[in-house]
Amino acid sequence: MPEDPDLVAPTVDVRSASEGTGSPSAQAAPTLGVEEEFVLADGRTRMAVRKASGVLVATRSRVGADHVAAEMAQAQVENVGAVCSTAEELHRETTRLRCAAASAARSQDCLLVASGSPVLGNPGPLPILDQPRYHRIARRFKQLVEDQCVNACHVHVGVPDPDEAVRAVGHLRPWMPLLLALSANSPFCNGVDTGYASWRSMVWDRWPCAGPPPLLQSAAQYETLVDQLVSSGAVLDPAMLYWQVRPSRHVPTVEVRIADVLPQAADTVAYALVVRGLVADALTRVRDGAPAPDVPDMLLRAACWRAARYGVDDTLAGTHRDGCPTLPAFELVDDLWARVEPHLKRFGDASAVSNWFDRIRRSGNGATRQRRVAEQNAGRLEAVVDDLAAPTA
Numbered sequence: 001m002p003e004d005p006d007l008v009a010p011t012v013d014v015r016s017a018s019e020g021t022g023s024p025s026a027q028a029a030p031t032l033g034v035e036e037e038f039v040l041a042d043g044r045t046r047m048a049v050r051k052a053s054g055v056l057v058a059t060r061s062r063v064g065a066d067h068v069a070a071e072m073a074q075a076q077v078e079n080v081g082a083v084c085s086t087a088e089e090l091h092r093e094t095t096r097l098r099c100a101a102a103s104a105a106r107s108q109d110c111l112l113v114a115s116g117s118p119v120l121g122n123p124g125p126l127p128i129l130d131q132p133r134y135h136r137i138a139r140r141f142k143q144l145v146e147d148q149c150v151n152a153c154h155v156h157v158g159v160p161d162p163d164e165a166v167r168a169v170g171h172l173r174p175w176m177p178l179l180l181a182l183s184a185n186s187p188f189c190n191g192v193d194t195g196y197a198s199w200r201s202m203v204w205d206r207w208p209c210a211g212p213p214p215l216l217q218s219a220a221q222y223e224t225l226v227d228q229l230v231s232s233g234a235v236l237d238p239a240m241l242y243w244q245v246r247p248s249r250h251v252p253t254v255e256v257r258i259a260d261v262l263p264q265a266a267d268t269v270a271y272a273l274v275v276r277g278l279v280a281d282a283l284t285r286v287r288d289g290a291p292a293p294d295v296p297d298m299l300l301r302a303a304c305w306r307a308a309r310y311g312v313d314d315t316l317a318g319t320h321r322d323g324c325p326t327l328p329a330f331e332l333v334d335d336l337w338a339r340v341e342p343h344l345k346r347f348g349d350a351s352a353v354s355n356w357f358d359r360i361r362r363s364g365n366g367a368t369r370q371r372r373v374a375e376q377n378a379g380r381l382e383a384v385v386d387d388l389a390a391p392t393a
Contacts, residue, residue, distance in 0.1 A: 029347040030280060031158035032090055033253070034081045034272050036261050037071060037151035038101065038390070039118045043109045046385040047121030048149060050074035051108045058104030067097055072134055073149035075123035077101060077112070083158075087273055087352050094265040102390035111389040115370070116151050116186025116200035116260030119385050123149045137236055144207060150200040151261040153183065155272045156253035157279040162219035164283060165247040165254050170215050170292030171282035174320040175339075176244045176258045177303035178332050183259035183271055184311040185366025188374070188381060197311030197367035200260050201304065204242065208234040212300040213243035215292060222247060244304070254279055258304075263366045263388055270356030273349040277340030280347075295319050311367050312360060330361055 042049040052074045059068040059077065069078045079097040084090040098112070105112040113119070138145045159165040184197035196202060204210055209229060216222050226238045235241060238249055244258040256275045262268045285292075303317035303324070310316070312329040320335065321327075337357060344350040363369070370384050377383035 029085060030276055030283075031156075031253075032084045032272055032276055033156040033251075034090065034094060034268060035078055035154040035156075036081075036094070036098070036114075036268060037076055037078045037153070038112045038114055038261060039123075039149055039151055040075050040077065040105060040108075041111045041113045041118075041120065041385050041389070043106070043111060045121075046111070046119070046382040048075045048118035048123040049110050049121070050123055051105075051110050052077050054108040055101065055104050055110070055112075058107050059101045062100040062104060063097060068101060070131075072137070072145065073123055075118065075149050076151065077105075087269055087349055090272060091265065091269045094268050098265050098390045099392055103392040105390075106392055111385065113385055113388045114151075114185070114261050114263050114390055115188075115385075115388050116184075116198060116366075117189040117194075117203070118149050119188045119370070119381050119388070120191050122147070122190045133236070137240075140233070140236060141207075147203055150186070150203045152200065152204070152257060153259040153261045153268060153271065155256045155259075155275040156248060156251060157256070157276050158252060159247075159254045159279065159283065160252045162222075162247065162252075164286050165252075166216050166219050166222050167286045167292065168254055168279060168282040169213055169245050169247060170217075171285050171290075172245045172254070172256065172278055173212055173215065173300060174293050174295050175278055175336065176212060176256075176300065177307040177317060177319055178329075178336055179256070179271075179275070180244075180258045180260075180304055181307035181310070181312050181316055181329055182274075182333070182360060182365060183262055184308065185260040185262055185370070187367040187370050188384065191381060193371070193374075196309050197313070197365065198260050198308040201258075201308045205301075205304075207240070207242050209240060210242040211244065212297050212304070213246055214297070215294055219247070254282075260366065263369060267356065267366070270352050273344065273347075273353050274336070274340060274356075276347070277343040277349065277353070278336075280343040281339055284343075293320065295324065299324055311365050313364070313368070333357060333361075 067080050081093045102112040186198050186200040189199045229235050245256045248255045303319045315326045316329045317324050318327050318332050373384045373387045
């Protein structure tokens with residue numbers, strides 16, 4: 001198809017994004033790590049295909065076992081990036097893993113597709129991944145394991161102190177709806193336009209411990225709640241606290257889990273830099289003794305539903321503002337920019353994020369892109385799959 005300027009991969013200006021990384025302020029930037037989930041599509045039909053086992057073996061031969069993982073559905077793989085400090089490092093790592101996994105997928109006659117949901121085909125009913133934990137999940141949660149071939153982007157930001165991590169989450173909670181709207185990239189599922197910008201988030205929120213985290217004040221309070229939730233049977237183990245943002249239990253980070261997998265590596269990098277800016281701002285507020293906004297869980301859930309439904313194409317709830325007013329999406333993006341800009345400048349990340357925000361204003365988010373490709377191709381969703389297929393080089 002003819003190249004559309006709005007569909008060309010956005011570039012991260014890594015020179016300006018890593019500008020000043022030798023200065024003390026830039027060295028103080030929190031570390032970053034990104035995990036990206038992908039759906040596998042058949043190289044001929046473009047339907048979701050259960051070839052994860054072969055793709056995992058082929059990817060591990062390229063990048064090592066630590067950097068690619070299986071997911072519950074056998075039509076999914078997950079890239080696990082190394083810890084990075086700068087935008088340049090993160091861009092290089094994200095691109096390296098995407099290309100390696102895409103090459104491995106091609107060797108198995110399939111495509112690595114960066115969509116929050118399978119555009120074509122339904123890989124369920126599973127067989128789920130043949131591991132004891134996943135079989136326990138299937139036995140306990142029954143029908144909830146259906147349609148779980150949905151793909152997210154998780155961003156880890158280094159926060160070594162557990163109490164600070166818990167309190168920082170309180171300051172991050174109100175921003176989750178807007179982050180979802182910006183990253184929404186799953187309008188199609190099983191050949192149907194769902195009417196949502198992020199259908200993935202609708203599927204994922206069915207789990208009993210998905211959604212916004214509670215407002216907590218200490219690591220001890222967090223651990224007590226985790227123990228109670230496990231005892232309740234609503235989660236199998238602590239890893240099943242599928243909150244939109246949470247303190248990580250296996251690495252010293254705050255983990256933001258709200259986003260769909262983004263279309264291209266440069267989108268992922270810019271989004272991760274926004275998350276780091278928000279975490280840095282939250283830590284500043286924690287250390288200044290500022291209380292986190294006590295936004296009710298139900299308001300956050302309602303705001304996330306609206307973000308999932310409309311993305312950036314309508315008004316959204318400003319849950320970070322007093323009274324949670326409903327405002328045009330890009331007025332709230334301006335609020336987000338004002339919040340993170342001082343930290344982005346300090347870390348040398350401002351140009352990359354500013355360019356990404358400008359591109360979304362001009363061309364929309366991933367969901368907008370998917371629908372535009374479908375429209376330009378007379379509704380052929382195979383073209384959408386091809387547009388989202390990660391490059392091999």
